Amino acid sequence: MYTSEQEEIALFAKVFGHPARVAILQQLFKIDACYCGDLSEEIGLAQPTISQHLKELKHLGLIKGNVEGTRVCYCIEPKNWTKMKKVLYQFLDQDIPKADCC
């Protein structure tokens, strides 16, 4: 029904389609590494909710979590972030017709 490219674009875009995940990622960029509980406090969502969003981001490979005792330190996974960017850029950067079409 859809090309694998279309599916991939949609999958990546979907994960950014909720402000909580955008906020999580912005926080990880800002402070470089962060614990689940800190994100929960910073963003204002319950811990299980943050955990759930982190799981989705991790599943797509955009972040990784490192266990440090009882806590888990999350951060951006640079390689996959770059790969994701390439996929989305190819879609977003399509040539726009100069003249109005209709």
Added chain:
Amino acid sequence: MYTSEQEEIALFAKVFGHPARVAILQQLFKIDACYCGDLSEEIGLAQPTISQHLKELKHLGLIKGNVEGTRVCYCIEPKNWTKMKKVLYQFLDQDIPKADCC
């Protein structure tokens, strides 16, 4: 709860979060202008479904539709597409820490 920037990013990303809308946009880029019925046939979804997706894209200002008799010709709205790109790029292009963080 969220910044207006986070909401805006999520709103734009969400519309790309479904392969049908990605397919519609790719088709509009490819053939420059297109009718609802043609999209329905090309993509393989019922006309009302396509119409619904077009509505969402139009609501965000990414496409526009021009009535031509009984048909409606849809195409990319270049200005808003560029504006949307700026918003998403600012988010996607955040500096990635060089060293592994955790």
Added chain:
DNA sequence: ATTATTAATCGTAATATTGCAATTAAACAA
């Protein structure tokens, strides 16, 4: 061993999304 801390998982309610058949609306054609 017991307790404390932190994150993951489970279960569930509320809400949102998706897809389509049926219908309506609008413009054109005869």
Added chain:
DNA sequence: TTGTTTAATTGCAATATTACGATTAATAAT
């Protein structure tokens, strides 16, 4: 006018997403 064509709208069922309380799991501290 009457029929034809095309897209929008409505109504609804199926599915997915989101949020969180309660619980569990894992490690650390005493």
